[in-house]
Amino acid sequence: MKIATFNINGIKARIGALTDWLDEAQPDVALLQEIKSIDEAFPRALFEDRGYNVETHGQKGFNGVAILSKHPLEDVTRGLPGDPDDTQARWIEATVMGARQAVRLCGLYLPNGNPAPGPKYDYKLAWMTRLEQRARSLLADEIPFVMAGDYNIIPQAEDAATPDAWTDDALFRIESRTAFRRLINLGLTDAFRAGTQAPGHYSFWDYQAGAWNRNNGIRIDHLLLSPAAADMLQSCTIDKDIRGRDKPSDHVPVWIDLDC
DNA sequence: ATGTCGTAACGTTTACGA
Numbered sequence: 371m372k373i374a375t376f377n378i379n380g381i382k383a384r385i386g387a388l389t390d391w392l393d394e395a396q397p398d399v400a401l402l403q404e405i406k407s408i409d410e411a412f413p414r415a416l417f418e419d420r421g422y423n424v425e426t427h428g429q430k431g432f433n434g435v436a437i438l439s440k441h442p443l444e445d446v447t448r449g450l451p452g453d454p455d456d457t458q459a460r461w462i463e464a465t466v467m468g469a470r471q472a473v474r475l476c477g478l479y480l481p482n483g484n485p486a487p488g489p490k491y492d493y494k495l496a497w498m499t500r501l502e503q504r505a506r507s508l509l510a511d512e513i514p515f516v517m518a519g520d521y522n523i524i525p526q527a528e529d530a531a532t533p534d535a536w537t538d539d540a541l542f543r544i545e546s547r548t549a550f551r552r553l554i555n556l557g558l559t560d561a562f563r564a565g566t567q568a569p570g571h572y573s574f575w576d577y578q579a580g581a582w583n584r585n586n587g588i589r590i591d592h593l594l595l596s597p598a599a600a601d602m603l604q605s606c607t608i609d610k611d612i613r614g615r616d617k618p619s620d621h622v623p624v625w626i627d628l629d630c
Numbered sequence: 631a632t633g634t635c636g637t638a639a640c641g642t643t644t645a646c647g648a
Binding site (some may be wrong): 379380382383384404406407430432482484522576577578579580581589618619 | 634635638646647648
């Protein structure tokens, strides 16, 4: 089963680029972030016509996540547990049936957190504490799971072309990286790092200052796998070439092949 | 070159978030 994460940076502006990629890549599941749309305005027919089931968790103008799946989606839930006052649309879950077993899919758009320090950074770190609690709960459920999305975390220096430029940034500050490490220390696998330790692999290039042309990127879009899901991992691929197309998102798709 | 996008709004330009 091909499961992808893709921060599309606005559905209205990305209809062409997104449908082109879907038609070529043919993922079974696409976990989308930053749809920047309310649910009612999401062009679901575009994807239903291509054989996808569509579940959204949107809000006006900002944030918003969605799941597209060629297989039926069951037990869909919206919102990361742990703070009833959190109104930001950053989390959606659903269960999909593989050939042999069910897999819980979690799509996430982790807060950016800049400027740091400050209230936005505090929100990011608090959100990551809730994320860790959700991961612990899912581990206890003993269902294989995938937590995929825009983590807004550069895990290590090898994941940035110019790590020194990110020292004080919320994406690379020690508290952010430590919170990401806590997820890994629970036993979760960073799918991309299961395949290579090499530097120079990125999933985001800023629109500014010719970042793409200079390959000044960062790797911030991740798929974390529970131990049972990691046992089914066949490969993890970054669709880098998507960034060079017309009207691209600033992120590219990252996907795994899961033998489930 | 305080460098680019996407979205919203008392819109024809500015503010905000990234």
